[in-house]
Amino acid sequence: MNNQIKTVALLAVLSGLLIAISYWIIGGAGGLIIGIGLAAVTNLFSWYQSDKIALSVYRAQPVTEAQAPGLYYMVRKLSDRAHIPMPRVYIVPSQTANAFATGRDPEHAAVAVTEGILNILPDDELEAVIAHELTHITNRDTLTQAVAATIAGAISFLAQIVSYSLWFGGGSRDGNRGGNPLGILLTVLLAPIAATIIQLAISRTREFSADAGAARLTGNPRALAKALQRLEATAKQLPLNANPSFEPLLIINPISGEFLGNLFSSHPATAARVEELLKLEQQLSIT
Numbered sequence: 001m002n003n004q005i006k007t008v009a010l011l012a013v014l015s016g017l018l019i020a021i022s023y024w025i026i027g028g029a030g031g032l033i034i035g036i037g038l039a040a041v042t043n044l045f046s047w048y049q050s051d052k053i054a055l056s057v058y059r060a061q062p063v064t065e066a067q068a069p070g071l072y073y074m075v076r077k078l079s080d081r082a083h084i085p086m087p088r089v090y091i092v093p094s095q096t097a098n099a100f101a102t103g104r105d106p107e108h109a110a111v112a113v114t115e116g117i118l119n120i121l122p123d124d125e126l127e128a129v130i131a132h133e134l135t136h137i138t139n140r141d142t143l144t145q146a147v148a149a150t151i152a153g154a155i156s157f158l159a160q161i162v163s164y165s166l167w168f169g170g171g172s173r174d175g176n177r178g179g180n181p182l183g184i185l186l187t188v189l190l191a192p193i194a195a196t197i198i199q200l201a202i203s204r205t206r207e208f209s210a211d212a213g214a215a216r217l218t219g220n221p222r223a224l225a226k227a228l229q230r231l232e233a234t235a236k237q238l239p240l241n242a243n244p245s246f247e248p249l250l251i252i253n254p255i256s257g258e259f260l261g262n263l264f265s266s267h268p269a270t271a272a273r274v275e276e277l278l279k280l281e282q283q284l285s286i287t
Contacts, residue, residue, distance in 0.1 A: 046151075103142050116238070207267050225281075
């Protein structure tokens with residue numbers, strides 16, 4: 001419940017930031033109305049199109065049961081165990097090892113895995129990864145992150161437009177028209193950073209919950225812990241490159257470095273996730 005409240009609050013902040021930026025740039029009631037309209041349109045668009053956008057960004061290809069019987073069996077078994085409809089199954093043509101889920105709800109969901117993850121993970125670890133993604137679907141994290149990515153992208157786009165206009169347009173010559181100059185400056189300097197941090201915070205709040213849900217779904221927390229360690233090592237050598245706005249959808253997205261790496265990483269540190277999973281393993285063994 002705390003994570004759900006935090007997620008709603010962060011999405012509200014993102015929408016509010018988008019509205020404020022529009023007000024600062026355009027000024028007056030017109031800017032406020034346009035900002036509200038932009039926030040509504042981006043939320044609505046991401047609600048209905050998030051799955052198609054994410055799958056196309058990573059060039060995921062749908063597969064049939066005949067093409068991937070083992071993968072289908074895992075997804076169907078875990079979906080039945082989670083009491084959700086079986087999502088559509090996709091494979092990403094990449095030798096890097098990663099996976100993600102997308103869709104606005106369990107009835108319109110999809111799970112995608114890379115060719116690389118199918119090649120390097122043993123069955124128990126692959127099953128744990130799929131369980132993690134199914135937990136995201138059950139919790140509706142996929143919708144939350146898609147909305148956050150779309151709004152954050154709109155904020156960054158607006159800031160970029162303003163930056164270009166300041167460099168090449170010279171600003172408005174009419175002191176009675178246009179937005180607040182200080183607000184415009186803050187938009188250019190701070191809005192993209194703020195949008196990024198808020199978006200990543202939304203993703204981070206969900207990863208521990210999805211890890212725990214996967215551990216309970218499979219009854220094997222250690223399998224997911226091993227999978228995360230293996231995926232982190234391979235992802236550093238061969239990252240899955242695409243639109244940065246959708247990177248938080250991936251099960252793991254390591255960034256090198258300590259302070260700055262942790263600040264701008266879309267996921268908690270893998271070591272922290274592994275530690276929590278091993279703690280959960282002890283709790284499950286006791287009960």
